[in-house]
Amino acid sequence: MTALAEATEIREVATPHGPARVHLHPAPGDVRGVLLVGHGAGGGVGAPDIVAAAGVANAAGLHVGLVEQPYRVAGRRAPAPAAQLDTAWTAVCAAVSGFGAGWDAAPLLVGGRSSGARVACRTAAATGAAGVLCLAFPLHPPGRPEKTRAGEIDAVTVPVLVVQGERDPFGRPGPAPGREVVVIRGDHSLKSDVSGLRTAVGTWLDARLRR
Numbered sequence: 431m432t433a434l435a436e437a438t439e440i441r442e443v444a445t446p447h448g449p450a451r452v453h454l455h456p457a458p459g460d461v462r463g464v465l466l467v468g469h470g471a472g473g474g475v476g477a478p479d480i481v482a483a484a485g486v487a488n489a490a491g492l493h494v495g496l497v498e499q500p501y502r503v504a505g506r507r508a509p510a511p512a513a514q515l516d517t518a519w520t521a522v523c524a525a526v527s528g529f530g531a532g533w534d535a536a537p538l539l540v541g542g543r544s545s546g547a548r549v550a551c552r553t554a555a556a557t558g559a560a561g562v563l564c565l566a567f568p569l570h571p572p573g574r575p576e577k578t579r580a581g582e583i584d585a586v587t588v589p590v591l592v593v594q595g596e597r598d599p600f601g602r603p604g605p606a607p608g609r610e611v612v613v614i615r616g617d618h619s620l621k622s623d624v625s626g627l628r629t630a631v632g633t634w635l636d637a638r639l640r641r
Contacts, residue, residue, distance in 0.1 A: 434485035443525045445518040448500035455494040461532035462491035465539045468546030471509040479565045479620035486631045523557035551582045564592040569601035591634040
């Protein structure tokens with residue numbers, strides 16, 4: 431798989447909760463669609479699983495935008511409330527078609543790691559996403575399976591890929607109609623089996639782009 435090249439540009443997008451920042455990674459050839467990926471609650475867009483998935487998407491012909499939420503742009507570590515995350519994400523998705531050549535291409539796929547995956551699921555209908563990529567979807571807080579977030583991913587009506595570590599203390603969603611779950615070695619970070627992650631993402635993207 432092709433490694434992810436440096437972003438060619440970083441765009442700021444105004445949202446109701448301050449500016450978000452999008453790192454633009456254009457496809458190297460013909461554009462077959464767009465993928466936007468958000469970060470986890472305490473991490474950034476340089477997380478190894480995000481970078482690996484973005485590299486696969488670029489190689490498949492997708493423009494990729496790695497999205498920093500306004501709280502991260504402002505230098506805060508603690509995440510904003512869910513409603514603010516969703517509003518900011520929706521604003522970025524609405525703005526991306528104006529970024530230049532190819533950024534209005536269909537399909538629009540969305541995703542994220544951990545908290546970012548939750549945001550992508552909750553807003554999938556509002557953003558018009560054609561598919562959702564979930565890297566380490568946190569089904570529940572560690573040790574608290576009764577605090578399930580299954581409703582967020584169960585509500586998604588477009589195809590979903592979940593890539594989850596086999597030892598993830600946040601649990602993992604089960605497969606469902608339209609939802610594929612790939613379990614790889616490792617924990618919530620997904621760093622232990624980057625090759626497995628790339629294969630899962632590449633196979634799923636190929637199926638989406640052939641339709």
